[in-house]
Amino acid sequence: MSGSLTSDSTRLANQMTAFLNYCRIEKGLSSNSLEAYSADLSRFIEFLGHPSEPPTTEQTRLYLDHLYQSGLSTRSVARHLTTLRSFYGFLLREGAMDTDPTEHLRTPRQWQNIPKFLNLQEIDKLIEALHEVLAMPLPIEPEIGPSTLNIGLLEGGRAPNVIADQAAAHLLIRLVGPSDVIRESLLKAVGNRADVNFSLDLPFVRMRKVGDLPTMVAKFTTDIPSLDNWGEPFLLGPGSIHVAHTPNEKIAKKELLEAVDLYYNLATSLVNQ
Numbered sequence: 001m002s003g004s005l006t007s008d009s010t011r012l013a014n015q016m017t018a019f020l021n022y023c024r025i026e027k028g029l030s031s032n033s034l035e036a037y038s039a040d041l042s043r044f045i046e047f048l049g050h051p052s053e054p055p056t057t058e059q060t061r062l063y064l065d066h067l068y069q070s071g072l073s074t075r076s077v078a079r080h081l082t083t084l085r086s087f088y089g090f091l092l093r094e095g096a097m098d099t100d101p102t103e104h105l106r107t108p109r110q111w112q113n114i115p116k117f118l119n120l121q122e123i124d125k126l127i128e129a130l131h132e133v134l135a136m137p138l139p140i141e142p143e144i145g146p147s148t149l150n151i152g153l154l155e156g157g158r159a160p161n162v163i164a165d166q167a168a169a170h171l172l173i174r175l176v177g178p179s180d181v182i183r184e185s186l187l188k189a190v191g192n193r194a195d196v197n198f199s200l201d202l203p204f205v206r207m208r209k210v211g212d213l214p215t216m217v218a219k220f221t222t223d224i225p226s227l228d229n230w231g232e233p234f235l236l237g238p239g240s241i242h243v244a245h246t247p248n249e250k251i252a253k254k255e256l257l258e259a260v261d262l263y264y265n266l267a268t269s270l271v272n273q
Contacts, residue, residue: 012048012055016041019090025221026245027152028172030199040083057101060084064105081105093247123156125193126167132189133171141176144206144217148174167194174219175204207234211269213262220244236262 020038023029029037047063048055067077084102091097130151138147149171156167173182179201190196203225209215213236220241224233238255 012045015091015096016045016087018094019087022090022245023086024200025223028170028200028221030197033199036079037083037086040080041087044080044084054097055101057104060101061105093245095247121164122167123164126154126156126169129190129193130169132191133186136185136189138173139175139177139181141204144176144204145219147176147182148219175202177204179203205233205235210234210266210273213266213269234266236266238262 016038019041020034023037024034044055044063047066048059064077064081067080072080081102085100088097088100088102092100134149134151138149140146150173151169151171153170154168157164158166175182183198187196202221205222205224207224218235218241222235224235227233238259239249239251243249
């Protein structure tokens with residue numbers, strides 16, 4: 001995705017849609033998280049009205065003040081700010097903004113009280129569970145390779161001098177087969193040290209070879225499992241998957257021209273079969 005956020009609220013809304021798709025597909029966020037992000041950003045866009053330029057730090061600060069005046073709690077305002085930071089970070093990576101308006105804004109202080117029950121540190125239990133998760137064997141597909149596991153996000157605690165009463169980790173596992181085996185292994189590894197919620201399950205996809213077109217193994221997420229009403233899927237095109245959704249994302253003109261022959265060869269091969 002390219003371009004700039006400089007037209008009006010419609011452009012901002014389009015950027016919001018792209019961000020939510022990124023959170024759903026790339027980050028694997030749950031439907032509840034996506035609904036919360038969507039509600040927060042929609043409220044922000046409504047507050048801005050019809051901007052002719054990208055949101056500024058001052059506009060963002062005024063929005064946070066507006067939330068306070070509307071009666072939202074400190075915790076809720078902090079959540080809105082976190083949403084905006086994630087949104088602006090996405091736009092920066094996509095090249096749609098040059099600066100982050102939230103960079104110099106402080107997160108409202110949320111935690112005022114020490115937990116009433118100081119049991120075993122939740123962070124300690126989470127680390128123990130993750131240690132077991134990292135040690136568990138992952139399925140291997142001979143022609144594809146092994147599943148991969150990434151702990152992409154860790155969060156928890158309230159302050160350095162307070163025993164942590166909450167902690168969470170977000171994991172992403174690339175499948176090379178059915179997810180049932182992975183689910184069972186995760187639940188067994190974690191045990192009763194934490195609750196396990198499965199927010200996204202995109203199945204492993206194996207597409208057939210057509211003619212002499214080259215094939216590859218891609219350890220990336222694809223929308224193909226959701227496009228089951230379009231007939232048999234094939235995934236190919238110009239550009240490199242290794243720079244997609246990065247600041248260096250690009251497609252050479254030569255690749256676009258070569259793609260014409262690529263699609264033609266695919267179509268003719270399918271017709272001849």
